[in-house]
Amino acid sequence: MPTIIIIEDIKELRDGFETLFNQTEGLQCIGAFESVEIALDNISKNIPDIIFTDIGLPGVSGIEGIKLIKHKFPNIQFMVYTVFDNDDKVFEALKAGANSYILKKESPSKVVEAIRELFDGGAPMSTSIARKVMESFHRTNLNKELNPLSSREYEILDLLSQGYQNKEIAEKMFISSGTVKVHIHHIYEKLHVQNRVEAVNKFKNF
Numbered sequence: 695m696p697t698i699i700i701i702e703d704i705k706e707l708r709d710g711f712e713t714l715f716n717q718t719e720g721l722q723c724i725g726a727f728e729s730v731e732i733a734l735d736n737i738s739k740n741i742p743d744i745i746f747t748d749i750g751l752p753g754v755s756g757i758e759g760i761k762l763i764k765h766k767f768p769n770i771q772f773m774v775y776t777v778f779d780n781d782d783k784v785f786e787a788l789k790a791g792a793n794s795y796i797l798k799k800e801s802p803s804k805v806v807e808a809i810r811e812l813f814d815g816g817a818p819m820s821t822s823i824a825r826k827v828m829e830s831f832h833r834t835n836l837n838k839e840l841n842p843l844s845s846r847e848y849e850i851l852d853l854l855s856q857g858y859q860n861k862e863i864a865e866k867m868f869i870s871s872g873t874v875k876v877h878i879h880h881i882y883e884k885l886h887v888q889n890r891v892e893a894v895n896k897f898k899n900f
Contacts, residue, residue: 696813730759
């Protein structure tokens with residue numbers, strides 16, 4: 695049975711989830727606190743499996759709270775439950791050690807399902823958050839793939855993808871057609887492709 699501690703400064707939400715968890719078969723809320731500071735004073739007395747926490751908290755933020763508590767109790771798992779869906783907050787929370795990220799628009803039944811999934815070894819996230827994580831992963835792959843290119847080579851590849859020919863690229867960049875050819879040759883080598891079609895496809899498919 696997963697044991698849960700809630701950290702939420704809004705009393706109605708805190709009390710509501712405490713009741714929800716305790717009335718749900720297989721779940722047990724062993725503490726509900728309004729701040730990270732109060733939670734820290736109590737966690738060592740009864741260490742939970744999961745901490746269900748907001749991000750926007752008075753005093754120490756939920757993200758800093760995850761870092762602090764993870765340092766002392768590395769086996770505790772964290773489910774962030776918040777209104778914040780911007781990239782910065784999402785990735786700050788995940789980097790801090792959050793195992794799950796659920797938005798406050800989700801229904802209580804979705805939250806219960808996510809708690810169980812987390813306890814069973816999953817990493818539940820709201821759909822929009824999972825999409826952000828995947829998009830970030832794809833961007834990272836693109837950056838890694840294109841990282842060997844110089845800024846000039848990247849600019850030429852971008853123009854190639856827009857359909858410009860060598861002479862047109864040379865005119866736009868105020869360089870000779872011969873220089874453009876040399877840059878394109880280097881692009882092919884670095885991207886491990888044989889021609890401009892393959893290079894452009896690789897550029898567009900990430």
